[in-house]
Amino acid sequence: xxxxxxxxxxxxxxxxxxxxxxxxxxxxxxxxxxxxxxxxxxxxxxxxxxxxxxxxxxxxxxxxxxxxxxxxxxxxxxxxxxxxxxxxxxxxxxxxxxxxxxxxxxxxxxxxxxxxxxxxxxxxxxxxxxxxxxxxxxxxxxxxxxxxxxxxxxxxxxxxxxxxxxxxxxxxxxxxxxxxxxxxxxxxxxxxxxxxxxxxxxxxxxxxxxxxxxxxxxxxxxxxxxxxxxxxxxxxxxxxxxxxxxxxxx
Numbered sequence: 672x673x674x675x676x677x678x679x680x681x682x683x684x685x686x687x688x689x690x691x692x693x694x695x696x697x698x699x700x701x702x703x704x705x706x707x708x709x710x711x712x713x714x715x716x717x718x719x720x721x722x723x724x725x726x727x728x729x730x731x732x733x734x735x736x737x738x739x740x741x742x743x744x745x746x747x748x749x750x751x752x753x754x755x756x757x758x759x760x761x762x763x764x765x766x767x768x769x770x771x772x773x774x775x776x777x778x779x780x781x782x783x784x785x786x787x788x789x790x791x792x793x794x795x796x797x798x799x800x801x802x803x804x805x806x807x808x809x810x811x812x813x814x815x816x817x818x819x820x821x822x823x824x825x826x827x828x829x830x831x832x833x834x835x836x837x838x839x840x841x842x843x844x845x846x847x848x849x850x851x852x853x854x855x856x857x858x859x860x861x862x863x864x865x866x867x868x869x870x871x872x873x874x875x876x877x878x879x880x881x882x883x884x885x886x887x888x889x890x891x892x893x894x895x896x897x898x899x900x901x902x903x904x905x906x907x908x909x910x911x912x913x914x915x916x917x918x919x920x921x
Contacts, residue, residue: 674703675725676711681718681863683711686725687777693731694724696776701733701750705757712762712921718863720761721855722784723768724777729793732775735802751776752807758783759813759878762871762921764862768855769793769844774832779810782817782843785874786858789835789844790851796832818842868892868901868919895919 672689685707687694711717724730733751758765758780767773767781770790775798781787789795797814799806806827815823822841826833838844848854862870872892879885896902899919908915 672697672700674700674707676707678714678717681716682721682859683714683717683719684721684723686723687730687780688725689734690726690728692734693728693772694726694777695731695734696751696754696780697734698750701754701776704754708757708761715920717763718867719764719766719859721766721768721859722758722780724771728771729767729769729773730777730780731772732777732779732798749807751779752809755779755783755807755810755813762874763867764870764874766855766859766862768851769795769835770851772796774798778843779807782810782813787844788846788848788851788855788858789838791835791847791849793835793838793844793847794832795835795838795843796830797826798830800828800830864914866901866905866915866917866919867921868895868899868917871921872896 672692675686675688677684677686685704687696687700689695689697689700708720711720764786765784767784767787769781769787770793772794773781773789774794774796778795778797781795797806811823811827814826818826818841826841833841833843835844835847839847846854872895876884876889876892879888901917901919904917905915
């Protein structure tokens with residue numbers, strides 16, 4: 672039971688590997704995610720991170736036998752919330768590659784990724800009501816921000832599982848792909864070819880929209896755009912009909 676990491680060119684893959692428990696996340700696994708993300712944030716080549724699960728299952732949630740260690744009360748001590756927030760605030764693009772079950776804490780992780788691509792047979796659910804658990808406030812807010820209040824109520828109050836097609840209708844999933852590996856590879860390649868500065872700025876500004884835009888942070892990104900040469904390279908590549916080689920790194 673671990674998180675496995677690998678790098679292929681500009682794409683890093685983090686694999687949730689606990690197949691005996693349908694890739695349920697233990698306390699140690701939740702604890703390991705933030706420093707692993709920090710490593711990839713500082714990686715000079717990695718531009719995209721893919722999160723997936725081993726042996727045909729994304730993640731069945733938190734390991735119930737480890738709940739006391741994970742911390743089920745305060746966000747400040749809840750390892751699952753800390754891991755979710757580290758993933759959501761990661762400055763480079765992230766993709767959740769989902770097959771099999773994506774339930775509970777697994778859905779929590781998937782929602783913290785920027786893009787969610789699923790196989791046709793994937794299943795999704797948020798199940799705290801089945802366990803008598805209060806879903807974390809930050810996770811609830813992210814769910815509402817993603818799918819809207821009405822759909823969030825359906826998911827959290829019923830605790831029912833939905834199909835991949837149903838999840839796409841609800842807004843949980845961006846695409847359902849019959850050839851998931853090929854589609855994830857294509858999307859990751861597209862993301863890796865874009866301006867990392869533009870992506871990091873867009874991610875931060877979009878997160879601000881729930882609480883109000885911080886003008887100082889927007890000014891920071893605008894200055895970086897000018898000083899880094901990122902926009903100049905984009906324009907030169909466009910005019911020269913070539914692929915841009917964007918210079919900025921976080």
